[in-house]
Amino acid sequence: MAQWTSFPHPGEYAFDAASTAKNWARLHRGDSEPLPTDPALLEAWALFHSGEFQKANDAGLHIGPAGLTVANKAASIYATYLEPHEKARLDLFLEVATRAHAQAQDDPHNANAWYWHAYALGRYSQAISVAKALAQGLGGKVKDSLEKTIRLQPHHAGAHIALGAFHAEVIDKVGPLIGSMTYGVRKDVGLKLLQDALHLNPDSAIAMIEYANALLMLDGQQRIAEATGLYEQAAAAEPADATERLDADMARAELLN
Incomplete structure (x- = not known):
């Protein structure tokens, strides 16, 4: 495996197993992942929260299904924010989507298996263009996996x-009428989903x-x-870990454009 690009703020989020466990509720407010009991898995999560994405990816794969x-x-966040080469990004998203789909088949009650399938496939779709992804039938797969995630973990x-972003992007590309009739998306539903997300995780950049x-x-x-006000709030958010720092960095970059 090629060397991944390093997190641009090394050492700023130095987690170990103990601090990861102590801060677990705050760190996983966004994905509702249960606190692991396996010390090796907790160490892998500490690597992730510290921004050691390649090491976290490798450690997780070494552990096996758990x-x-x-x-x-780790692979999805890395590909979203740090991988500079488009082909490598797309390959990573497809790799995660394939792996997460198999995980969901083996463990259908695992909400985050469905979520990372949808996330990776959604980011892949954005990269190749939402219109092209819809034509390939990827939109339905993304929507289905996200809806399963929410049913399993409200x-x-x-x-x-x-899912809120999915509704908005499809309407943006095909319009509200075709979006509703063909893909089952609606403006009010999309905005409500995003409002609910902020209610569930109010500090989320x-x-x-x-x-x-x-x-x-x-x-x-x-x-x-x-x-613009939302971007300013995101840029001013206090990151709890490396991923949240990347989110805030993105908001600051958007405000400069």
């Missing part, structure tokens, strides 16, 4: 964010960012002040 969620999350903020994006896609310039 480590798949941390591996999938407090999964990440799934609410992703990524929830603020995706809500802002949805407002602009669905309502355009009339919501630009509200969207």
Whole structure:
């Protein structure tokens, strides 16, 4: 495996197993992942929260089935924010989607197996263009996996964010009528999902960012002040770990554009 690009703020989020366990509720407010009892798995999560994404991925895969969620999350976050090469990004998303789908088949009550399947496939879809992904039938798979995630874990903020963004992006690409009739998406449902995500995880920079994006896609310039305010809140958010720092960095970069 090629060397992954390093987290750009090394040492700022130095977690070990003990601090990861102590802060677990805050760190996993977005994905409702249960606290592991396996010390090796807890160490893998500590690597993830510290921004050691490649090491977390490798450690999770080495553990086996119980480590798949941390591996999938590490690879997905890395591909989303840090992988500079498009082909490598797409390959990682497809690898995670394939791995998570198999995990979900083996363990259908595992909410995060369905979630990381949807997340990776959704990011892949964005990269190749939402229109092309819809034509390939990927949209239905993303929506189905996210809805399964929420049925299994109603407090999964990440799934609410992703599903809300899905509704907004499909409407943005094909319009509300075709979106509703063909893909089952609606503006009010999408915005409600994103509002619920912020209720579930009020400190989430990524929830603020995706809500802002949805407002602009669905309502355009009339919501630009509200969207800008959400970006400013996201940029000012206090990150709890490396991933949240990447979210806040993204918001700051967007405000400069």
